[in-house]
Amino acid sequence: MFSQLIWGSDWPHTQHEHDISYEKTLHSFQQIVTDPEEQLMILGKNARKLFQF
Numbered sequence: 001m002f003s004q005l006i007w008g009s010d011w012p013h014t015q016h017e018h019d020i021s022y023e024k025t026l027h028s029f030q031q032i033v034t035d036p037e038e039q040l041m042i043l044g045k046n047a048r049k050l051f052q053f
Helices: 022-032 036-050
Strands: none
Touching: 022 036
């Protein structure tokens, strides 16, 4: 399902640092994507494949 999704962020330059943190964002992501392998795909494996690293 997540074989073509990559993580993108403007962190730490969100201009909303008083409302959100890296930890809150990561926690929300982990609540949405619960499978550890899919998390690894989104957070790194897919980008490495896309950009041929």
